[in-house]
Amino acid sequence: MDVVDKSVIKSGQGKGELIELSPLDVLTGHFSVRGVYVFKEPPNILRLKTMLAQSLTLYPEYSASMLREGNRFFLKLDDRGVGFSVYRSPQRWCDTPHLLPVTEDSPLIDNQLMPQDVFAGNEPLNAFRITLFDDGYWTLAVRNIHSQADGSAYCDFLQTWSALYCEKTPRAAVDFPRAFISSLAKGTGYKPSHKFRVFPALNFDLAERVYFQKQQQGYSQVSIAQTALKNLAQDCCTRVGTTLTTSDVMHALGWKAFALTSGKSNKEFCTLYTVFDLRHVQGLAIPRHYRGNAVIERHATMSFGELRTRDIDDIALFFRENTKPLNRAEIEADIAYLQREYDGGFVDDEYGRFSHFIRASVVDCLDGTGLFVNDMRFLKTPTIVFEGKPLWFETVIALGFNFMGIYRDNNDTLVIRYVGDKPTVLPFSTAITELLDGAELTDIVSAPLVTNPWR
Known part of the structure; x- marks a missing residue:
């Protein structure tokens, strides 16, 4: 690929104010979140740059650097x-x-930042990489730091950028x-x-x-x-x-397919982890457009044997009753902790994460008894418009943990992506097709071998 432009975009503003991160920001860690949007109509590059700079005047946090003072963290x-x-x-x-x-080794994306790079300040925390193809299609790869903004917050920024590009008044x-x-x-x-x-740690x-x-x-x-x-x-x-939502049922489908193909004994327990956005919890008064991280993990646990024998509707109801609704008392206890x-x-000192404990989802997924599910349909992808709506959006596959992502394209078709041990990926996809009529197996790919444990 030929390099057309490589620069740093600034707003021209910035007085050096400090914003301290919240404990929820530190919980998710200072790791890079990367995703790729695919568009069909070619963009005006100069206008993209101009409107990006204007967007940063409204969202100065995304043009900030990150500081660590002792064991406290700040956006400057x-x-x-x-x-x-x-x-x-x-x-x-x-x-x-x-x-x-x-x-993770795709030519479409920028490298992720190591935690030490985040605080060194040698490279911007956020980055946008455009790849122009010969037939007019193009991709927009984004990189941000999760402790700076979760998916919903970052989508708000991208919406503002796209609105300004389209000569509309942003919210x-x-x-x-x-x-x-x-x-x-x-x-x-x-x-x-x-x-x-x-x-415990x-x-x-x-x-x-x-890495292994x-x-x-x-x-x-x-x-x-759909x-x-x-x-x-x-x-x-x-x-x-x-009432059960399609998200409840989709979690149940993935959970059951995981149990059917894991090879674990019926007596072992399988835990499904998912994330919930505190912006949608009644009584918390966190606005929908809150900047920062406002998601927290929730889980439901059932034996592999039960998951293999119970019906999807029972599993979906069990998932809903054990993870929802979020209530204020539980959230207050978690944030107090x-x-x-x-x-x-x-x-x-090295990674800037909590040292007394680790999220159970990390250990369970490494041990093969946990599945992490993220429903990407809640991100506002169709509202991010540059010349036209994106044909597709996806997050970069992060190998290392058992993961199921739920995506939706412009044709209202759902794509279920599963990451797991190589011998299980084909059986998992087959199980989904058998559990749900109308499913079509589209792709089976082995993960590439990697040499960098953090790529």
């Missing part, structure tokens, strides 16, 4: 800028099907203090709620364990007609006599 609004690069490929997008799914940016998260902390903080599982090298796990993993994809899922959800609601760890300085 110093207008460090964001990376912006443009590459031109001699190939046609339609002739390069191997570029999807986007893996007014909301400046809501991160300190509000800390104000929710209630209680002693010695014990989180039962819905937030944590384990690990006695093994996590990086080495993840990556060598064993592959991924697969299944396409599902109508097939809606019909199944409606049937499940009728049978259990209560995290705040106590943060205030006590229990943060490791």
Whole structure:
């Protein structure tokens, strides 16, 4: 690929104010989140750059640097800028099907930042990489740091950028203090709620364990007609006599398929982990446009034997009853626990994460008894418009953990992506097709071998 442009875009503003991160920001860690949007109509590059700079005046946090002072973390609004690069490929997008799914060594994306790079300040935290193809298609690869903004917050920024590009008035940016998260902390903080599982600090090298796990993993994809899922959800609601969402049913499908193909004994317990956005919890008063991380893990546990024998509607109901609704008392206990760890300085020096505990999802996924599910349909992908709507959006496959992602394309088709041990990826996809009529197996790919444990 030829380099067309490589620069740093700044807003021209920045007085150096400090914004302290919340304990929820530290919980998710200072790791890079990367995704790729695919568009058909070619963009005006100069206008993209101009409107990106204007967007940063409304969202100065995304042009900031990150500081660590002792065991506390801050965003410094110093207008460090964001990376912006443009590459031109001699190939046609339609002739390069191997570029999807986007893996960690894809030529479409920028490298992720190591935690030490985040605080060194040698490179912008956020970066945008455009690849122009010979047939007019183009991709927009984004990179941000999760402790700076979760998926919903970052989508708000991208919406503003796209609105300005399209000569529309963006929604007014909301400046809501991160300190509000800390104000929710209630209680002693010695014990989180039962819905937030944590384990004591690990006695093994996590990086080495993840590196080994990556060598064993592959991924697969299944396409599902949205109508097939809606019909199944409606049937499940009728049978259990209560409301179930398509997300509940999709979690149940993945959970059951994972149990059917894992090879674990019936007596072992399998835990499904998912994330919930606190912006949608009644009574918390966190605005929808809150900047920062506002997601927290929840889980449900059932034996492999039960998962293999129980019906999808029973599993979906069990998932819903054990993870929802989020209530204020549970959230207050969880944040109090995290705040106590943060205030006590229990943060490791190397990676800036909590040192007294590790999220149970990490250990369970490494042990093969946990599945992490993320429903990407809740991201506002169709509203990010440059010349036209994106044809597709996906996050970069992060090998190392058992993971199922749920995506939706412009044709209202769902794509279910599974990451797991190579021998299980084909059986998992087959199980999904058997559990849900209307599913079509579209792709089975083995994960590439990697040499860098953090790529």
